[in-house]
Amino acid sequence: MELNALTIHDAHDALRRGEVSSVELTRAVLNRIEAVDGRVRAYLRTTPEQALADAAAADRRRAAGEDHPLLGIPLAIKDVLSTAGVETTCGSRILEGFVPPYDATVVARLRRVGAVLLGKTNTDEFAMGSSTENSGYFTTHNPWDLERVPGGSSGGSAAAVAADECLGALGSDTGGSVRQPAALCGVAGLKPTYGRVSRYGLVAFASSLDQVGPLGKDVTDCALLLGAIAGHDPRDATSADVPVPDYLAALRPDVAGMRLGVAREYLSNGMQPEVTEAVRAALDVLVGLGAEIVEVSLPHTEYALPTYYLIAPAEASANLARFDGVRYGLSHPEAPDIWEAYRRTRQEGFGAEVKRRIMLGTYALSAGYYDAYYLKAQKVRTLIKRDFDDALKRCNALVVPTTPATAFRIGEKTDDPLRMYLFDVFTLPLNLAGLCGISVPCGFAEGLPIGLQVLGGAYDEATILRVAYAYEQATDWHRRTPPV
């Protein structure tokens, strides 16, 4: 097997046994990036010299007796995460050339354990999108079919993992942006409970919904990445002061005695038939492994989309007010006054989807409309959260599809924003409820991956990892690789 095709855990074994060095491993991945990224376009920028230096340092640390599952492992970072000394654009022209003076906490934690950082992956602009087509730079292509989208907004990270252009990656998930591209690219992707992972250094999109999440070739790799980045951070006042369990120890190949909830609202008519079939087949596998299926209802599911598309843009409109050409990024010093400078900077620097969401959010928060829109959405959010809390009293985890269909063609949904939004119906509600979820591959339709979601209660990542792992180990989907 090519070194770049290894999982994190297999690479770790090989490093530990001295079969390979981190430098060799990193070189193999860099060669792979060179071979395929011209077509996949997962990366906005790579840092090969720094990566090889990191790898050499990791080899020295290992020689001195250190070990960690991520020591010397080459990883990719979504470009919404600040990386000190490395350009960070959030997929936007308004931050072209911006070089952060500090690392995001999650990046610092990876560096501390000796991970090798390969570069920054493509994203929908400021993480706003479901296909990575909203990147201000270029679109990423799905490794399973280069004419299709990889999903979004962490499409670059998902594609990089799927195409073996890294051994694992970090993404961010606000409405599904880790889980959905993971599903479309046939990899594992996890959204932690809100507050489980620090948001310090994650450029904010919607502060009450955003979470950093790992993407990996299998569940074990996601567990290892999560373990390295999770935990309280005094720099993030919304991070939870809850101990981090050993996620690796939670992985067992059985679900005997577990109760898995199937929500009827998530298996609606009109979904792509192969997706429904694959999810039903996955449920059969889980029953075979000892789980009991419980029918549950999340009655407010259909209201999640409009709720999200009022709350997220409202929060985004506040978070993106900082991009005004004063402290960083694109600027218009020739403008006659400060307000015109702001208008021109933001007119030129933001793409259409970002502008649309800022407008929507501004409207929803404006005088005379705040109660009708933003406050109303906050109340419906309570109902959505209660649905999950009630359902999770009757089962250990929920098992649902990740997306209603497989990857669509590039350009297919870009004319109609609402149609694009509807693709995230099964991932959005979890962010509103603040709970955790993981997507793993569960089949294919015409060569395109299908994803299965396991959703769990607050800080119960161990349970969703266990269910996902048991399912994965009883199947072969995670071993399939794209033709690129």
Add this chain to the structure above:
Amino acid sequence: MAGACGELPSEIATLDTERAEPVRLSRDQVLHIAELAKLGITEAETELFAEQLSEILDYAEMLNRLDTDAIPPTAQAIGRTNVMRADRVEPSLSPDEVLANAPRRKDDMFEVQPILD
């Protein structure tokens, strides 16, 4: 809807058409919102956004089917309140680090256009 690759789930795709009057943003409203957000928009964008935002807001009207009078709002799902730290001075970024990306810098300040009329 057959549910072919890329098509929307038909139940989910049904927009709310129970009310008589769809939400329709006027050109003036769109310009007002853009100004609140200090977002310069072109004439073409003004028209396009009026249409697209109206469609999204119209869809959001479905929330009014729910009686939420007795429901408290959820601002954040985690339930944290008043996170404090000790009032201790600690090292932070240096002025050079802070100003490293400044479009225009003067001494230790970001230089901008006049703010007062």
